[in-house]
Amino acid sequence: xxxxxxxxxxxxxxxxxxxxxxxxxxxxxxxxxxxxxxxxxxxxxxxxxxxxxxxxxxxxxxxxxxxxxxxxxxxxxxxxxxxxxxxxxxxxxxxxxxxxxxxxxxxxxxxxxx
Amino acid sequence: xxxxxxxxxxxxxxxxxxxxxxxxxxxxxxxxxxxxxxxxxxxxxxxxxxxxxxxxxxxxxxxxxxxxxxxxxxxxxxxxxxxxxxxxxxxxxxxxxxxxxxxxxxxxxxx
Numbered sequence: 001x002x003x004x005x006x007x008x009x010x011x012x013x014x015x016x017x018x019x020x021x022x023x024x025x026x027x028x029x030x031x032x033x034x035x036x037x038x039x040x041x042x043x044x045x046x047x048x049x050x051x052x053x054x055x056x057x058x059x060x061x062x063x064x065x066x067x068x069x070x071x072x073x074x075x076x077x078x079x080x081x082x083x084x085x086x087x088x089x090x091x092x093x094x095x096x097x098x099x100x101x102x103x104x105x106x107x108x109x110x111x112x113x114x
Numbered sequence: 115x116x117x118x119x120x121x122x123x124x125x126x127x128x129x130x131x132x133x134x135x136x137x138x139x140x141x142x143x144x145x146x147x148x149x150x151x152x153x154x155x156x157x158x159x160x161x162x163x164x165x166x167x168x169x170x171x172x173x174x175x176x177x178x179x180x181x182x183x184x185x186x187x188x189x190x191x192x193x194x195x196x197x198x199x200x201x202x203x204x205x206x207x208x209x210x211x212x213x214x215x216x217x218x219x220x221x222x223x224x225x
Contacts, residue, residue, distance in 0.1 A: 003161075004157075014126075018133065030215050033211075033212070041217070042203075042215050042216060042217040042218065043152075043158060043203065043213075043215040045208060045212040045213060045217075048211040048212055052210075055211045056208075056209055056212050058210035058212070076117070089155075091157045091158070093157075097138075098210050098211060102148070102160045102163060103152075103160065103213060104160065105150075105158045107156055107157050107158070107159035108155070108156065108157050
């Protein structure tokens, strides 16, 4: 069964450094998402992406964040200058149609900012 | 503001019993509602989607109801098994492009 994959599974970085989190969505899916989950809190929406542009973003997704689909398979989330409060699990998801369709989540990248 | 409330207390039940989890929402008129399962350190896994014009939906041992008047969804697992132990998340569409998740309810099924 096709699945969303994410790399790395765990990323440790120093405050102020840039990180890139990578995702390979399910191959025929058209919509891509990033969510995050701070330890003990709920899963929070960051951004959705369709047709090579952002379709929606939350208040969390400020100028420090960017997304890109550099080729036909990868979908990346970049945090330019990490803060301590960026420490969280970051989940990539994809869906065939808009969010009225099932979203399939990857296993997550645990980001630790020191 | 839009809110989703799930029982924050863990639900402990005995194997073989039916587990019932509740999701209440306010300031919402969702077109659909989804339930996901999340295991520790893992991503959410989709279970069921129910639309506003559907009262009930079933999938194997799972059943979801959706009452748009009460603004509530109930999620049932019948004949529960220890493998059903996990956190169950309710999610509503924010805008057509995003899901808004509840905090989830932890379910523990003991043999």
